[in-house]
Amino acid sequence: MRLLKDRIRKDGVVREGGVLKVDSFLNHQMDIDMFVEIGKELRKRFAGEEINKILTIEASGIGIACIVAQYFHVPVVFAKKTKTKNIAGDVYTTQVESYTHGRIYDIMVSKDFLGPEDKVLLIDDFLANGKALEGLAQLVQDAGATLVGAGVVVEKGFQRGGDAIRARGIHLESLAIVESMDAATGEIVFRED
Ligand code: 5GP
Numbered sequence: 001m002r003l004l005k006d007r008i009r010k011d012g013v014v015r016e017g018g019v020l021k022v023d024s025f026l027n028h029q030m031d032i033d034m035f036v037e038i039g040k041e042l043r044k045r046f047a048g049e050e051i052n053k054i055l056t057i058e059a060s061g062i063g064i065a066c067i068v069a070q071y072f073h074v075p076v077v078f079a080k081k082t083k084t085k086n087i088a089g090d091v092y093t094t095q096v097e098s099y100t101h102g103r104i105y106d107i108m109v110s111k112d113f114l115g116p117e118d119k120v121l122l123i124d125d126f127l128a129n130g131k132a133l134e135g136l137a138q139l140v141q142d143a144g145a146t147l148v149g150a151g152v153v154v155e156k157g158f159q160r161g162g163d164a165i166r167a168r169g170i171h172l173e174s175l176a177i178v179e180s181m182d183a184a185t186g187e188i189v190f191r192e193d
Pocket of ligand 1: 018019020021022027060097098099100124125126127128129130131132133156161
């Protein structure tokens with residue numbers, strides 16, 4: 001997606017350790033006009049697919065998922081991160097290793113909001129090692145729901161997540177795939193569409 005790549009080149013900041021900061025339009029301040037274009041693009045890429053629910057993970061996936069959902073006319077459910085093992089009520093839960101925080105946490109979704117009748121599109125801001133998407137896919141499987149695919153805004157193609165998700169046969173659409181980036185020069189190279 002040309003508009004997105006141009007914006008990442010203009011405003012993205014490359015940090016040591018393979019972290020791309022896009023706080024000015026995606027992860028802290030949110031450019032809703034850009035989100036709208038992302039929503040339209042993902043609608044196109046999943047055209048013809050039957051989807052009745054979007055599933056994301058708190059916190060940074062929620063904003064983008066909500067705007068994307070306007071183009072699918074479906075509800076958004078976000079997996080909650082929880083510190084307590086002893087969760088009240090009936091929930092699906094699994095563990096996710098955080099790339100940015102370097103720790104393992106539990107995520108959960110209420111059984112009230114995910115079930116066998118659901119055809120689910122996963123949405124997230126970044127795809128790095130794929131742990132967040134794999135955790136969400138696990139919740140979908142545990143719920144007996146159907147996983148239609150996953151849409152991410154930025155995939156870091158130099159990490160293993162994209163290959164791992166595709167190898168599982170999941171329809172993955174990444175709107176910008178970063179092939180390489182350099183913290184010293186700030187240069188970001190994208191995979192061509
Ligand atoms: P994964 O689970 O695929 O390893 O990492 C995905 C999650 O980590 C995303 O939900 C995102 O919040 C965070 N993340 C991973 N890499 C980056 C990055 O380079 N920049 C930002 N802003 N977030 C990242």
